[in-house]
Each structure stands twice: as C-alpha cells, then as structure tokens.
Amino acid sequence: MRACSSKFLANNILHQVESNPKIPTRALLEDLVQRYSLSISNMKVFRAKAMAKQYVYGDYEKQYGVLREYAMELKSKNQGTTVKIDVEIEPNGLFPGQILTAVGLNSNNGIYPVAYAIVETENINSWTWFLEHLGILAAIEKLFPSAEQRFCLRHVYDNMKLKHKGDELREAVWCCGKVYNIPKFNRAMEKLKKLNPEAHEWLSKIPAKHWARSHFSGRALTDSLTNNLCEVLNSKLDEARDKPIITCLEYIRKYLTKRIVSVHKVLDKCKGSLSTTATTILENNKTEASKMRVLFNGADKYQVTGLWMEQYVVNLKERSCTCRKWDITGIPCQHAIAAMYDKMQNGSECGDPEAWVSKCYWLSTWNAMYQHTIDPINGRSMWPRSDCPTTLLPPKHHKQVGRPKKKRKRQLMSQLKEVKDLKRKKEDVEQDQKLFKQHNAWRAFFFDFIGLIYGKTSNLLNLVGFSFWSWLEMPIARDKSKTEIQEKYCWSLRRMKSS
Structure with a gap:
C-alpha cells in the first residue's frame, strides 16, 4: 500500500523508539507486519526508525538554533550556573563533537562531576578553553603552575608494553608506583632494572612525581594511581554521545540530577562522623x-x-x-x-x-558537597527568547574516513593474552590426541595377544583385561563417559555367560 510510507510508520513506532532507542529494526519490522498484515521492507522500517529518532531527539542543526534559549533557561532555573558558548565564523557541516568532563573525588572517594562541555575536538586549545584552562599538562602548566599533575599508571604501562612486555614486568612497574616512601621506591626500581634495564630506562624518563605514590606531595589527599573516576563518568555518558547537542546536554543534566539524589539517600543512612x-x-x-x-x-x-x-x-x-x-x-x-x-x-x-x-x-563535608541540587527546567515552548539577531549553526567538522567507532579500543595485551590462551588449548588438544593414539595402540596389542594365545578361553581374561584398561583409561580419556565404559563392561559379562 502506498499509504504505508516511512513517515506513516515513523508516527506509529514513535513511542517504541522513545522508550527504547536501541530497539532492533528486525523487532520493529515483525511488530508492524503483525499489526497491519502487510509486506514491509526492512529498509523502509530502517528509514522510519531514523525519522522517529529525529522526532524524539530533534534535528542536529535545529538544536543549535535554540542553544542560546536553552542556556538562558538553565541559568534562570539554577542560580550560579556558568554557561559559555564559543562561536566561530563560517560554520559548515554536522557537528558530532566530543564531551570533555572535569571530575573530582568526593569525601567517599566517589566521582564528583565539576563541569562538562561539548567541543569540536580534543586538543590543547579546547582543553585550555574548558573550565578556564583546566585539562592536560600543557594547559595546567600554563595557567596553574602550582597544581599537581598525575598520570594514570595503567596508561603509562600500556605505552611501555608496546616495547617491553611480560606479566613479571607489569608487576614490577605497579610495585614501583604503589609504594609510599622513597627508600622502597628506590628498591623497587632496582628490581625493575635487574629484570629489564631497557624498561627501567624508559620509565625513568617520566618524572616520578606524576605516577609514583612515593613522590606525591600529599596536597590532593588521595593515593589514586589511575583515572578510573573519569572512566566511570564516561561510561555513564556513553548513550549521550551520538545525540544532538541539546539532547546530549539534557541527558548529562538528568544523570547528574539522579546521581545527587542517590547520594542523598546514602547520606541519610550513614552513621558516625566519617564517610x-x-x-x-x-x-x-x-x-x-x-x-x-x-x-x-x-x-x-x-x-x-x-x-x-x-x-x-x-x-x-x-x-x-x-x-x-x-x-x-x-x-x-x-x-x-x-x-x-x-x-x-x-x-x-x-x-x-x-x-x-x-x-x-568528614561526613559533614560530604553532606555539604551535595547541598546544591540541580533544579528542573521547562520544556522548549517555555524557554525565554534570545535577543541576539544571529542564529547559531553547527561549527566546522572534518568527517573521518569510515564508520564512526562507538566501542572502546581493546588493549593490545588483552588481545595477545587471548591468542596465547587459544594456543595453549590447542597444544593441550594435540597432546591428548597423541596420548589417545598411544593408549589405543597398546590396548589393541594387549587384546590381540590374549586372543592369539588362549583363543575362546580368553573371555574371562578379556573381562579382567578390559576392567584393568578401563581403570587406566579414566584419567586419560576425558571425552569418554561412564555410561560407555559400563556398556562395554556389561557386554563382556554377557559374552562370558553365553560361552
């Protein structure tokens, strides 16, 4: 039917897509075919799902046009909120962008999001602009020379293992980072030097104040060696990355609102003076x-x-x-x-x-950190109107070759470990096959020898010999079940009785 267009289907699957944006196209197709008893192509349902997503999330370019109104609504409902919009001349193309976050530790060693931003790409300029130049080492040294900069030890080792690998080496590197005082650090570095002099030389080029607990100043009051707090927040915001800009910002705001409420519930149950x-x-x-x-x-x-x-x-x-x-x-x-x-x-x-x-x-400090809640905002029809005569458009963006990657790149060592495990399993199988061949050859020789000497009188010896070899067979023949051995045992008894 001509009336069954992609637009018609999009209107009918709108609620399904809104409640479950990741619903498979195949599931939508089966539901529509059952509902309307029509033959619908998979591509038409795919286009209908894309239209429904546009209705739910809004168009990419249109959301940039009302970005100023969204910022005004946020600031009016949440006093003290800082919103900055940087513009450039001659914009062109859709803007996927990247999310930058500033995360701290709360009194319970949990994540405490400070600020977030969507920028064109991750570089020194964008990090410098973000949160008054808070970010990577170049920006911090430029504006905050007294701040303590730490490297994630896991990423430091990931860079090292491109040239120097091994489980023993990994343990040695982590031992150097985990110790709290300099004498133990020096001894750990000496062990690393004896284990692998080249790896020791590579690691010594990185200042220890950035990755070793023994050289931390203590100003930050944390012994964390990794950036797991950033990884935790990034994993929570994964679903917002491919959304239009306002939809993405709203997803982050809603998540932070729910998180503050969850912390309040935990605080209500806490007793004592500490977190x-x-x-x-x-x-x-x-x-x-x-x-x-x-x-x-x-x-x-x-x-x-x-x-x-x-x-x-x-x-x-x-x-x-x-x-x-x-x-x-x-x-x-x-x-x-x-x-x-x-x-x-x-x-x-x-x-x-x-x-x-x-x-x-202190528990009082933890409670004070979450006294400021995020207030809800009105819908788009209730937003204040901006007096700015110009309309915001998506900034410039150079599209990368190939399909955009959503999944995190797997670490090289994890892939090598899987290959190593598979290789080990293959060797075990080959060894088992070799043992089976030797075992079956000796077993055939044993029964042939008994039959050749004793002839028909060998039934009793056959039973005894089979029982003996079955007992030897149990730890070797892993693929043979007890039922199979019992059947052969009963067959030998019946043969002995009949003779």
Whole structure:
C-alpha cells in the first residue's frame, strides 16, 4: 500500500523508539507486519526508525538554533550556573563533537562531576578553553603552575608494553608506583632494572612525581594511581554521545540530577562522623595498630615497630609518619594510630583517631558537597527568547574516513593474552590426541595377544583385561563417559555367560 510510507510508520513506532532507542529494526519490522498484515521492507522500517529518532531527539542543526534559549533557561532555573558558548565564523557541516568532563573525588572517594562541555575536538586549545584552562599538562602548566599533575599508571604501562612486555614486568612497574616512601621506591626500581634495564630506562624518563605514590606531595589527599573516576563518568555518558547537542546536554543534566539524589539517600543512612570509605580504611588501620610496639621520646615523636621489624617515626604534632600513608591520604595510618593509643594509655589527652582524619573525609563535608541540587527546567515552548539577531549553526567538522567507532579500543595485551590462551588449548588438544593414539595402540596389542594365545578361553581374561584398561583409561580419556565404559563392561559379562 502506498499509504504505508516511512513517515506513516515513523508516527506509529514513535513511542517504541522513545522508550527504547536501541530497539532492533528486525523487532520493529515483525511488530508492524503483525499489526497491519502487510509486506514491509526492512529498509523502509530502517528509514522510519531514523525519522522517529529525529522526532524524539530533534534535528542536529535545529538544536543549535535554540542553544542560546536553552542556556538562558538553565541559568534562570539554577542560580550560579556558568554557561559559555564559543562561536566561530563560517560554520559548515554536522557537528558530532566530543564531551570533555572535569571530575573530582568526593569525601567517599566517589566521582564528583565539576563541569562538562561539548567541543569540536580534543586538543590543547579546547582543553585550555574548558573550565578556564583546566585539562592536560600543557594547559595546567600554563595557567596553574602550582597544581599537581598525575598520570594514570595503567596508561603509562600500556605505552611501555608496546616495547617491553611480560606479566613479571607489569608487576614490577605497579610495585614501583604503589609504594609510599622513597627508600622502597628506590628498591623497587632496582628490581625493575635487574629484570629489564631497557624498561627501567624508559620509565625513568617520566618524572616520578606524576605516577609514583612515593613522590606525591600529599596536597590532593588521595593515593589514586589511575583515572578510573573519569572512566566511570564516561561510561555513564556513553548513550549521550551520538545525540544532538541539546539532547546530549539534557541527558548529562538528568544523570547528574539522579546521581545527587542517590547520594542523598546514602547520606541519610550513614552513621558516625566519617564517610563510609574513610570509616572502613580507619577500622582496618586500627586492627593493624594493635600489633605495633611504640617507643615515646618524651616530646611529640614516637618510634613504631611492626611486623618483620618495619620501623617508622610518627610526629603527631605535624600529623605525619615516615611511611607517608598519612601524609598522602589524610587518614591516620596504623603507625599513627598506635602512637595515639600509646599517648592515651599514658594519661595524655589525644582524642579518638576519627578526630585526626582530614576534614575532606568528614561526613559533614560530604553532606555539604551535595547541598546544591540541580533544579528542573521547562520544556522548549517555555524557554525565554534570545535577543541576539544571529542564529547559531553547527561549527566546522572534518568527517573521518569510515564508520564512526562507538566501542572502546581493546588493549593490545588483552588481545595477545587471548591468542596465547587459544594456543595453549590447542597444544593441550594435540597432546591428548597423541596420548589417545598411544593408549589405543597398546590396548589393541594387549587384546590381540590374549586372543592369539588362549583363543575362546580368553573371555574371562578379556573381562579382567578390559576392567584393568578401563581403570587406566579414566584419567586419560576425558571425552569418554561412564555410561560407555559400563556398556562395554556389561557386554563382556554377557559374552562370558553365553560361552
């Protein structure tokens, strides 16, 4: 029927596409054929689904035209919101863009989104513009020279393994990054040098202050070695990447709104003075502190000795320990807690270990971070009108060759590991086949020899011999079931009885 056009089908599948944008075209086709009892081509349903998505999300270029109105609505409903729109001359083409995010850590070591932006591409200029030049190293050194810059150790090793590979090498690199003080770091680097001098030379070219805990200043009060907090937020925003600009921004705003509400629910259930993560870490340190031996020097310093004769110096006045865990994380380590216990046992006022934890881990701080909620906004028909005479259009964009990639690129080592596993399995199969051939050859020789010597009287020996070889066969013949062996055993009994 001519009336059954793509536009007609788009209007009828609008609610399905809106509720489930990833619904397969095949499922829509089967539903439409059953509903209208018509023969509909797969391509027509595909075009109808594309039209329905345009109705739901809006057209790419049209959403740029009302971007100013959207920004005005956001600022009017959420006081203190900062919205910046940068324009360029002579725009041309659709604009997929890229999402830039600035993410921090909250008091519970969870993600705390600070800001987000959609830019034409990821480079130094876009990062410098984003959030007043917050971003990669070149932008930070230019505008924030005192800020601490860290590299993700996982990505550092990913770059290293292009030339230097091995599980032992990977463990050595992570050991260098995980230790908290410089003497242990030097020993770990020496082990790496003995293991692979070239890898040691490659890693030494990267300043340790960017990737090793032992060289962290402690200003950030976190010992994180990876950028997992950014990866977590990026995974949550994955569905928004291929949407028009306002639809994408609205998806992010709605996600942040839901996240704040979820954190409020967690805060309502929390008890005590510290966040959940800080409480767990402190309780573990308290357990370890009971195993320490403490020596007081009469002032503010304590010598704390633990297992394997590890010995550190704690200075309660300066809130530091030579193990540097307290200095880097802001949470008293087991040595510091042991010194606090010793001070209380000697009658001095010290307070609970919770009082020595940095304020950034306090429950009141965590609660204060989420006092500002994101207020809802009206629909497009209720947005204020902009007085600007010009209309925004999509910026310039150079389309890349090939289909746009949505899935994350798999790491090289994970692919090599799978190939290695498959190779190992193939070798196991070949070895099993070789054992089967040897086993069957010796078994045939054994029964032929018995039959040649004893003739018909060999039925009893046949049964005994089969039972013996079945017992040997069990650990080798993995593909033979017990039922098959039992059938052969019963067949030998019936043959013996008949003779």
